Amino acid sequence: MSIRFFHIPLRKTIRFSMLALATTVALATVEPSRSIASGYQWNQVSIGGGGYVTNIYLHPLEKNLAYIRTDIGGFYRWNSLEKRWIPLIDHFGSDKSNYYGGEGLALDPNNPNVVYIAAGKYTGAGLGTIFKSTNKGQTWNKLNIDLPMGGNETKRWTGERLGVNPFNTNIIFFGSRLDGLWKSVNAGQTWNKVSSFSGKPNAYIGITGILFSKKNAGLVYANAYGDGIYKSTDTGITWSRIAGSPSKANRMVLNNNGVLYVTHTSGVSKYANGAWSNITPTNIKTTSFNGLSIDANNSNHVLVTYDQYHESTNYSRVFQSTDGGATWQQKSHSLNPQVPWWPNWYFASAASAIEFDPNIAGKVWLTDWYGTWQADNINANKPMWSNYEKGHEETVAFELISPPKGSLLLSGMADVEGFNHGQKLNTYPSTQLGGSNGPWYQETYSIAYSEKDPLRMVRVGGHRGFNTFTGGTSTDGGHTWKNFSSFPKNTMPLRVAMSANNPNLFVAIASEKQPIRTTNGGATWSGVSGLPNGPKGPWYWGQPLASDKVNGNIFYYYNGGKVYRSKDGAAYFSVVNSTLPSEDWSMLKTVPGVSNEVWISLNSNGLYRSTNGGTKFAKIAGVEKAYLFAFGKPQTGSKIPALYLYGKIIGMGKGIFRSLDRGQTWTNISNPLNPIGNVPNVMEASKQQFGLVFIGTDGKGIYYGKPN
Structure with a gap:
């Protein structure tokens, strides 16, 4: 096996505007535990x-x-x-x-x-x-x-x-x-x-x-x-x-x-x-x-x-x-x-x-x-x-995905590439994401799959220490990977979205550069028209890019209060909405099994839903702060995806919440003894198990919560 080496840099992951910092703390607290709270049990994914x-x-x-x-x-x-x-x-x-x-x-x-x-x-x-x-x-x-x-x-x-x-x-x-x-x-x-x-x-x-x-x-x-x-x-x-x-x-x-x-x-x-x-x-x-x-x-x-x-x-x-x-x-x-x-x-x-x-x-x-x-x-x-590392989980998560078939969870990480966690969340992974002999990156910034064939995946990342970046595709749910045939030089890809029904079509936003797309699985690349240059990476955790979960030609992007949409496979985007607040810390996600439904979280500006492809948005009442959110498998007998929120609900305070009716009512699923306070970066929910939700952090690895 080839030796893998990279320069070890300083991890500068500071975000001033996202989480208010305090200078006081309760004088006495209970020792952290993995106890049951609000009908949910929270643990850490074993890495x-x-x-x-x-x-x-x-x-x-x-x-x-x-x-x-x-x-x-x-x-x-x-x-x-x-x-x-x-x-x-x-x-x-x-x-x-x-x-x-x-x-x-x-x-x-x-x-x-x-x-x-x-x-x-x-x-x-x-x-x-x-x-x-x-x-x-x-x-x-x-x-x-x-x-x-x-x-x-x-x-x-x-x-x-x-x-x-x-x-x-x-x-x-x-x-x-x-x-x-x-x-x-x-x-x-x-x-x-x-x-x-x-x-x-x-x-x-x-x-x-x-x-x-x-x-x-x-x-x-x-x-x-x-x-x-x-x-x-x-x-x-x-x-x-x-x-x-x-x-x-x-x-x-x-x-x-x-x-x-x-x-x-x-x-x-x-x-x-x-x-x-x-x-x-x-x-x-x-x-x-x-x-x-x-x-x-x-x-x-x-x-x-x-x-x-x-x-x-x-x-x-x-x-x-x-x-x-x-x-x-x-x-x-x-x-x-x-x-x-x-x-x-x-x-x-x-x-x-x-x-x-x-x-x-x-x-x-x-x-x-x-x-x-x-x-x-x-x-x-x-x-x-x-x-001996049990209890010591200190990775930084860039990305989490939980496809509807295959592994329960895949992660993209800073410094240690990321992992395919399979079906066992309490067992250490045997290898990093690239496997024993596959392509290995210092970091994986984003992973996506095709809704029609979830075992078809794409990921982007690279070696920050050497300023070399690329990506790869998988046909077996992220167990093995093949590098792109080509990738533009001096381009740091930050987020990637794959077509719902064409796994050879995907688009990526890049650090301070024009977004790019490929129609042949990464063999060749071309520029995307109509979108601004991407944010500065790599320490960026926004999720502004997503593909429609049904129509393989539709993609969405959010930037500076504007929602962009493409109907031609991400070749050209145009503004379809400019009424939303401008927020750097934003998440844009589409709903599994539904076309033209788009949700956007805008931190202290709340949570928004569109059912007509982003043309109009309605603010979800009662959501005072939407820091992270995710969609998961519906409960038995329902077709409405479970909605999870890390944020603040009026009358309920801060915490982690779940809604089974598109945000009309909420249940607090937090553990007060472990609020997952070390800068949560990314949230994902299982498409295979109802109630299973994941939160990736900026230095405490990945947490998962599930009903008792």
């Missing part, structure tokens, strides 16, 4: 990790007490008996979606029950904050500190910004990206900026590391990224820059003898007796290192990992020294993957952290771009690493 775990934390006093933070998927605690990650903030609703970015986490080293998290995805999306839990993350108290935080911004894989003083756990430091160093002396109740800290870190990176000495009271280090490492011997009252310290340090660790080890963009260094020494491994592929850990039982036993190195070969990215860095061994490895679709080169790709388990000799944990690994015996000649 298995897929997102960046940016640090791991192991408590020194309690065996198997571990936490992880992620860049866009929130925070988790390890359940060692079930080998499952327990999500800790899934009860945060969409108004708190910014809090799903993990900027920092800190444990009280003297109390296993106390944990702090610094939460905020983007510095430009409102203020982040710090929460405190006294019961291992079951409930949270918001602390009185609100600062811009960027859990999904540059250098998020370094750390740690948040630290608790082991000699006096009332003292906490937080290193921010934009606003300097902050300190609390009363366990987080109040905070003050440390005016004596003179470090000048790089903008939008800030102070990436706080490190307290466990041996000398008062000794604390702070990493001002781009400037150097600062030291205080009076618990942060005064600070001085350590001469000769690496300016771009990634991680810092102290051994039991007080020697400071540092990984940085130019190698590995240590600081002892007032002097720095270079201990970078030799004969290596890169000199930039990140992950760093020292064995609590052996001060000379050190592990480091490469920084953001992800070449698609199965070589070792972990280095071990047993003599304090004088010599290094590049550790080979064997893998015991628990997620079958993960290729071997995922291991330690863009590794963020590596940590000795303080309570289990020889055990080591590692986190990377896709998940978390454990090795039970790092001292073995070829340690065995296992990835």
